[in-house]
Amino acid sequence: MTRYIGLAALLLVGCGKDDETAPVTSDTDTDTDTDTDTDTDTDTDTDTDADTDTDTDTDTDTEPAGGFAISGTAVLMAEGVPAPAGLCLHAVDPTNALFGGTYEVLASTKIGANGAYSFAEVSTSSTLGIVLLAVDCATDVTVYPTGTGISAGTYAGLGAGDTIADQPAYVISLDFADGINASLATAGYLPDIWKVGMLYGTVYDNALTPLDGVTVSGAAASIYYMDADPADGLFTTGATVNTSTSAAASAVFVVPGAPITTYTAEADGYTFDSITLGALPGLALISAFYAD
Numbered sequence: 001m002t003r004y005i006g007l008a009a010l011l012l013v014g015c016g017k018d019d020e021t022a023p024v025t026s027d028t029d030t031d032t033d034t035d036t037d038t039d040t041d042t043d044t045d046t047d048t049d050a051d052t053d054t055d056t057d058t059d060t061d062t063e064p065a066g067g068f069a070i071s072g073t074a075v076l077m078a079e080g081v082p083a084p085a086g087l088c089l090h091a092v093d094p095t096n097a098l099f100g101g102t103y104e105v106l107a108s109t110k111i112g113a114n115g116a117y118s119f120a121e122v123s124t125s126s127t128l129g130i131v132l133l134a135v136d137c138a139t140d141v142t143v144y145p146t147g148t149g150i151s152a153g154t155y156a157g158l159g160a161g162d163t164i165a166d167q168p169a170y171v172i173s174l175d176f177a178d179g180i181n182a183s184l185a186t187a188g189y190l191p192d193i194w195k196v197g198m199l200y201g202t203v204y205d206n207a208l209t210p211l212d213g214v215t216v217s218g219a220a221a222s223i224y225y226m227d228a229d230p231a232d233g234l235f236t237t238g239a240t241v242n243t244s245t246s247a248a249a250s251a252v253f254v255v256p257g258a259p260i261t262t263y264t265a266e267a268d269g270y271t272f273d274s275i276t277l278g279a280l281p282g283l284a285l286i287s288a289f290y291a292d
Helices: 174-186
Strands: 010-014 039-043 068-076 088-093 104-110 116-122 130-135 146-150 169-173 198-204 215-218 252-256 261-266 275-277 284-290
Touching (some): 088 116, 104 116, 130 169, 169 174, 174 252, 215 252
Parallel strands (some): 068 169, 146 284, 198 284
Antiparallel strands (some): 010 039, 088 104, 130 146, 198 252, 215 261, 261 275
């Protein structure tokens, strides 16, 4: 902003005249007194205050750079083959859902040919991890909504230009979900997993080999262990409910209506880190224990 202050010039002019004439006899006295006082006071005071105050406040608040990428293959859990193209896949922050709200969708894509998928940009500050949620895009039901967890430690410090590559996104098919539901009923669990949801877990040693004989526990949780013979139900051997994991069945355990709590795994000769897990209504969460 430029300010200019001008003061007007002051011009003061003063004039005075004294003229006296007296009559005399035969004497002519002409006294002419001309007093011309011209006082010209020209005071030109030009006060120019040019204050150019250019205040340029450039506040560049740089938002965090673009998020990291995630890519990999979506796989049908039981069949072990790529998931069908066209399924919707969402990267979600489950934090709010764990406390009674709804999960936040961070990014969305569709599964392509041979199960391939990719998210170009995912940004989150979640300390509870990310879930890759596979669902039907249309109203036709072909899969059970399935979420694959990614731990917060996996993406800690990642930003624009970084990628989580070869990340599997598991999908439970409609037929497999129905088989689980029926087998749980055979084992004595009657609520419908399509309503209560479930935790679908596996247990591995440090060489990623499924482990026999592992037991999993969590407060108020009902744990069921899958076997390799579906003829008598996936969670029973004859009339007996299985009591630990079977390596032949990929060391799978299922917790229907899984409460949100801390889960632990135990097996002779192995130690495992505890994990906070839980299920949401109508959704399967895939997770795994890995031996130290």
